[in-house]
Ligand SMILES: Nc1ncnc2c1ncn2[C@@H]1O[C@H](COP(=O)(O)OP(=O)(O)OP(=O)(O)O)[C@@H](O)[C@H]1O
């Protein structure tokens with residue numbers, strides 16, 4: 001089987017996180033061109049919500065769940081991030097990639113904010129056909145809380161294991177995890193506590209960089225290392241070159 005890669009596109013890259021659901025089409029076109037020009041591989045794309053979902057999730061407090069009578073935000077938030085998913089899929093198709101949007105609201109079920117199950121047989125079949133599934137952080141129904149927000153980063157952790165991905169990369173708006181302005185080249189469970197890792201500088205209900213590192217350390221404990229790098233280095237990551245960013249590993 002060819003290499004199987006999971007690539008997360010940060011919401012801060014593909015939207016203007018300071019605005020109301022503003023898609024960064026120029027960034028999406030660059031990402032699509034980089035994927036189209038990459039060496040042959042099976043690729044799963046996961047993307048964040050950025051300004052198309054986080055403001056809605058915050059407004060309706062979906063990080064606290066949902067109760068009867070207070071469910072309006074579920075559809076509104078899902079629709080916002082789904083509209084972004086449509087744009088991502090369109091950009092990839094515009095570069096000749098057979099991309100297909102897959103919505104976690106329909107494929108997954110969570111409990112206390114964590115995914116319990118997520119259907120992957122459909123994803124396996126898409127990959128075997130040479131297609132690129134495009135999945136996103138989403139609202140997911142939650143057995144304890146009614147609903148919750150499952151971040152793209154949580155999906156990366158779950159899917160990288162379930163789909164036995166050989167490489168995992170997160171393209172962001174920063175060159176990697178920074179400490180005193182410099183990129184930290186490696187993070188392990190032993191070193192993470194020495195770093196100042198914050199949330200996002202914009203509205204983000206899923207923990208920003210801190211949430212990302214927590215998920216990736218969980219993935220490393222399951223045996224898969226991952227990279228966080230600037231989207232400008234996406235071509236290097238896909239070509240297996242040094243991406244100049246941070247590697248999260250078990251140590
Ligand atoms: N130590 C740090 N190093 C780098 N970035 C940091 C650090 N601490 C906090 N951040 C913030 O984390 C942001 C990246 O996290 P964010 O959740 O916004 O990324 P994203 O994955 O693009 O978004 P989304 O969750 O919408 O997909 C950076 O833009 C920066 O503001």
Ligand SMILES: C=C(C)CCOP(=O)(O)O
Pocket residue numbers: 011047048049050052053054057077078081136137138139149150151152153205206
């Ligand atoms: C806010 C929603 C709908 C999903 C959040 O996913 P993330 O942007 O990857 O954290």
